Amino acid sequence: MSSASTPENAPTRPLRRPRTLKNRSYAVARWLHVYSSMVSLLIVLFFAATGVLLNHPEWTFGSAETRSTLRGTLPADWQAGNAVDWLKVVSALQKSGLKGTAGDFRADAGGDTLSFRAPGYSADVTIDPAKGSYAASVDSQGWVAALGDLHRGRDSGKAWSAALDLAGYFLVLLSLTGLAMLLYLKKLRLSGLLTLAGGAAVVGLLMNLALK
Incomplete structure (x- = not known):
């Protein structure tokens, strides 16, 4: 037997199964979700913090007009x-x-x-x-009011307006890819969708109360 030949008892690598369309689409959704969440992290923190400040105009933190x-x-x-x-x-x-x-x-x-x-x-x-x-x-009006105006996009110029649009696109992408990933998880799909429906109902109720 030639020294270059493969021994009969040598382990063989299992053949890789071709990835299904479901697996490929899940991988794409997960990749988009991970990286859009990294880009959106500071965006979410900024709008969350400035949203709280807008909801409490009495908080000045020493910033006087x-x-x-x-x-x-x-x-x-x-x-x-x-x-x-x-x-x-x-x-x-x-x-x-x-x-x-x-x-x-x-x-x-x-x-x-x-x-x-x-x-x-x-x-x-x-x-x-x-x-x-x-x-x-x-x-x-001070830095607190300035942050509030940046949150609303008021008097902030075209560059910041474009940044707000881009932030909105990233957050939409983050939400849709998260929902897409949920649909692939059989064990969490039903509970996740029920939670989504419950959250939507609560937000809708609060909006209805605020508009009255």
Whole structure:
């Protein structure tokens, strides 16, 4: 017998059975659920914590609202003829210390106005057309209010709005893949679905009470 031949009593590897469609789909659902849950972990923590803060506006944690007035003079070229060059006005005001997204532009004989908005922050600006001077009433509500506005997506800009959409997609994916995994578990399927139905009934009842 050749030394390269296999001994008769040598163990043989069992043939791997091809994975069924059920097994493959379960593996995909589990993979998506695991990694979407890792991505969504901080998202869930953020919205859970800020949701509690929104539900208790009396909790300030030392973050107090402050109001102040900022005064100054715009650059000489803040007007283009008889029209207001809003880009230059906004740039000058941001350099003076105002922040957020500018909007609500209005120009008339009684005075030119605009506003700046950011989470937990607002500034209303009035410009004297004759002198080119401005007065900004600034309201800073603190970091608790800022977190609340971020939770609601208020005055937070396009980038944060896109982040909120992405967070929503991840949470939907997390929920659907979790439900898909449950459907594959025979021992837990019925109890899990009954728990889901009970939770949905409780949430629906609470929503109905809140809307009355």
